[in-house]
Amino acid sequence: MLYLKKYFTEGLIQFTILLSLIGVRVDVDTYLSNQLPPLREIILGPSSAYTQTQFHNLRNTLDGYGIHPKSVDLDHFFTTRRLLNQVRQLDRLSVPSTELNTWLVHRDPETVVSAASQSSPSITLDNGAGLEDVNNPDATPAMRGGGGAPESTYNLNAADSSLGAVAPEGNQEQGNRAGNDDLTKEDIDLIDILWRQDIDLGAGREVFNYSNRQKESEEEKPSPQENKETTDTQESWRNGVNLQGAQPVDGETGESIPEQLPGLGSQTSLSLQECLRLLEATFPFGEESEFPAPVVTPEIGVSNEEAPSTSQGLPLAPPLPQAEPPLDLEQQWQDIMAIMELQAMEVNNTSLNTNSSSVSGTSGTAESNTMGSFGLSSRSTLINQDVSLHQASLPSCSQDFPPIFNHQLDSSSSTPRPTMLRLSSSNSSNMNSTFGATNLTGLFLPPLMNSSNTNITSTPILPDPFSTLLEESMLDEISLLDLAMEEGFSQAQASQLEDELDSDSGLSLDSSHSPASPSSSETSCSSAASSSSTSATFSEEGAVGYSTDSEAATVETEEGAVGGYQPGYSKLCRMSYQDPSQFHSLPQLDNISHNHTYNLPLSSAFSEHPELPISAGKKTVRDKQNSKLQPPQDLLEKQSSRDERRARAMKIPFSNDKIINLPVEEFNELLAKHHLSEAQLALIRDIRRRGKNKMAAQNCRKRKLDTILNLEQGVHDLRRDKARLLKEKMEFIRSIRQMKQKMQSLYQEVFTQLRDEEGRPYPPSEYSLQYSADGSVLIMPRSMTTAEQNRKPEKKQKDKKK
DNA sequence: CCTGCGTGTCATAGC
DNA sequence: TCGCTATGACACGCA
Numbered sequence A: 001m002l003y004l005k006k007y008f009t010e011g012l013i014q015f016t017i018l019l020s021l022i023g024v025r026v027d028v029d030t031y032l033s034n035q036l037p038p039l040r041e042i043i044l045g046p047s048s049a050y051t052q053t054q055f056h057n058l059r060n061t062l063d064g065y066g067i068h069p070k071s072v073d074l075d076h077f078f079t080t081r082r083l084l085n086q087v088r089q090l091d092r093l094s095v096p097s098t099e100l101n102t103w104l105v106h107r108d109p110e111t112v113v114s115a116a117s118q119s120s121p122s123i124t125l126d127n128g129a130g131l132e133d134v135n136n137p138d139a140t141p142a143m144r145g146g147g148g149a150p151e152s153t154y155n156l157n158a159a160d161s162s163l164g165a166v167a168p169e170g171n172q173e174q175g176n177r178a179g180n181d182d183l184t185k186e187d188i189d190l191i192d193i194l195w196r197q198d199i200d201l202g203a204g205r206e207v208f209n210y211s212n213r214q215k216e217s218e219e220e221k222p223s224p225q226e227n228k229e230t231t232d233t234q235e236s237w238r239n240g241v242n243l244q245g246a247q248p249v250d251g252e253t254g255e256s257i258p259e260q261l262p263g264l265g266s267q268t269s270l271s272l273q274e275c276l277r278l279l280e281a282t283f284p285f286g287e288e289s290e291f292p293a294p295v296v297t298p299e300i301g302v303s304n305e306e307a308p309s310t311s312q313g314l315p316l317a318p319p320l321p322q323a324e325p326p327l328d329l330e331q332q333w334q335d336i337m338a339i340m341e342l343q344a345m346e347v348n349n350t351s352l353n354t355n356s357s358s359v360s361g362t363s364g365t366a367e368s369n370t371m372g373s374f375g376l377s378s379r380s381t382l383i384n385q386d387v388s389l390h391q392a393s394l395p396s397c398s399q400d401f402p403p404i405f406n407h408q409l410d411s412s413s414s415t416p417r418p419t420m421l422r423l424s425s426s427n428s429s430n431m432n433s434t435f436g437a438t439n440l441t442g443l444f445l446p447p448l449m450n451s452s453n454t455n456i457t458s459t460p461i462l463p464d465p466f467s468t469l470l471e472e473s474m475l476d477e478i479s480l481l482d483l484a485m486e487e488g489f490s491q492a493q494a495s496q497l498e499d500e501l502d503s504d505s506g507l508s509l510d511s512s513h514s515p516a517s518p519s520s521s522e523t524s525c526s527s528a529a530s531s532s533s534t535s536a537t538f539s540e541e542g543a544v545g546y547s548t549d550s551e552a553a554t555v556e557t558e559e560g561a562v563g564g565y566q567p568g569y570s571k572l573c574r575m576s577y578q579d580p581s582q583f584h585s586l587p588q589l590d591n592i593s594h595n596h597t598y599n600l601p602l603s604s605a606f607s608e609h610p611e612l613p614i615s616a617g618k619k620t621v622r623d624k625q626n627s628k629l630q631p632p633q634d635l636l637e638k639q640s641s642r643d644e645r646r647a648r649a650m651k652i653p654f655s656n657d658k659i660i661n662l663p664v665e666e667f668n669e670l671l672a673k674h675h676l677s678e679a680q681l682a683l684i685r686d687i688r689r690r691g692k693n694k695m696a697a698q699n700c701r702k703r704k705l706d707t708i709l710n711l712e713q714g715v716h717d718l719r720r721d722k723a724r725l726l727k728e729k730m731e732f733i734r735s736i737r738q739m740k741q742k743m744q745s746l747y748q749e750v751f752t753q754l755r756d757e758e759g760r761p762y763p764p765s766e767y768s769l770q771y772s773a774d775g776s777v778l779i780m781p782r783s784m785t786t787a788e789q790n791r792k793p794e795k796k797q798k799d800k801k802k
Numbered sequence B: 001c002c003t004g005c006g007t008g009t010c011a012t013a014g015c
Numbered sequence C: 001t002c003g004c005t006a007t008g009a010c011a012c013g014c015a
Helices: A002-022 A028-033 A037-044 A073-089 A094-107 A116-130 A149-159 A166-181 A185-201 A210-220 A228-244 A261-266 A272-282 A293-310 A329-362 A368-387 A402-411 A418-423 A428-436 A463-486 A491-503 A507-511 A519-531 A536-544 A549-562 A567-578 A581-585 A621-627 A632-639 A642-649 A656-661 A664-673 A678-753
Strands: A767-771 A777-781 A794-796
Touching (some): A642 A656, A656 A664
Antiparallel strands (some): A767 A777
């Protein structure tokens, strides 16, 4: 741990140097105070929340960081970098959208969330497809995290692949891309230069030995908090990735630093290269921009693993990974723009910003759980907005675990948004009152807040933030609970939702399609019937089942006259029955051994009545095979049903098929034509009765099965609807959060611009704004809310824009 | 030998 | 009343 701290310190120093070189102002405090996991881990030691992240692997890629100058991989690395730069020069919207689309294809069809194992492969493929241009063919997912945004994204997700959270990936990617796209050419060039210098300095080659890193990651991977399924999925995912070997790993180097930070633990020093990456990731929007999205990105990846362990004892946490909603690009950008707006508004309130961060650290304990927990929970709001992970537009995933998702973000929140963080420290209930009532003071302005501000931001290493990390980490868990309650989701609800969504994955339905499932044939029949229920051809062919092919036309007309229950339906089913090859068309039905060829025509049987169709008989594939080995007479006997044998024994002059299927009138005419004995007539009537009943039974069973399937589908649909409604609910909650944030920022803006008669600003700790019933806003002393006091409340009308 | 499944058949209700 | 369908119940064969 000590050496980690040492590296951390060195890294900060180098980082600061880099910042000075590039001329960018960096608010290190924001990183520290927001618990950037790697930093916190370095300081506080590895927590269970972070141990699973494959930080080592993150650094173990071929993106160039660890490549020896003489390494043959270097050329490849530079090529990768060049390609990535080209990609990054593309329209920022185009690439993410493509990725999202890919994602939609895989995720949309069903609400399969529980099947993390299923989603994982798709994730891998998607990623590969989405970043094909950027991918280093030799790169593996579990590589070093120093590379570009895409790379980091994948690396991180490789570490926590068990989460099955694809959405965040895309989001992170987008965020990183968006952020990095704004790097100027000079920045990139400078980064390149420094980076090459860094390479020349030489990083240990062994550091980049992938196999070693992988072993390390393997050791780190298991976590007691993670359920078995998650672990399995994770392994399978990683394995798949490794096997593919062409994982989307960005060879680009100068991108998101935060991803690298995890690697600090295994790194001998914080290289300039990393600092540059961090810098690049930190200020993608330019110096003035404090937009933290790139910083958040890596942590989200980490958060996926953090969530389970961070929220120990919380049933919500473990399943989170599977429910990560995919991100909607448009919404994401909307969020980004909204954040930019907020930032623009906060420019005037820099004092408050910095102050808030310090306040959160120092006063965290004094304010006890209430303050801390709510502060964290509200921070999640900020993070959500920054990352837009909650914007999932896909019904399949996003609907799954909205609350959990938020918690996940909460646990990993590192967004350097001190101001909002602080301002939102009030709990939601208070916020609710905000909209309807008057007092804004206690909600938005912490009592300790004062306008005198410190310039901590430029200070690289601050003891205060460090000391507060532990507190905040502990409060993180509390915030999870608080947020859960705030969102109106109890843990039980969340778990229930999770369970239901798991079951909603369609596995139950799929089980009926298992190859060995006897019902598969029925399913296939029903599906065929339903899919082609309007096809007249099918209904015609359905009649063929009761006749030889040569007589299809004749029986066809007769069949039409039979009528009865759902002609089309039954015919279709019969059609399915008669053609066993149809079942083979479905892969999952290959192993069906049952004979459904009820009505397969007996080819050229009944030589005594060649002009008549052979009645339906039990003719299985096995029978066909046996027929080659048996004499024709035995074959006939065996192929014939009991009624057919009886008919032959009684010398019935027409086929059972006609007996059964002829309309009553024609049937009676047929009987009248032939002079039959009483026994023959009785047998014929029995044959007809039994034959019709047999078909009826088949229809009945089919219908029964269909009913079951429909009910199952209904359940599935209902679950999907429920999940969708929950998703909508979360979206509403999110919008409410945004409104709260806007309210906060507006409050800040208004309050900080207020001046008393002497031109001095009102101290936030002493004054607060209150709404009046007519929409006006009053500034009142905090101590006095009831009676009027010496200071005359200054009345100020302000437009409220929301 | 037991079990599950598919199928055929019977009895019966209902149209 | 007849013919037919639908369906529960049972038996049988098979794996």
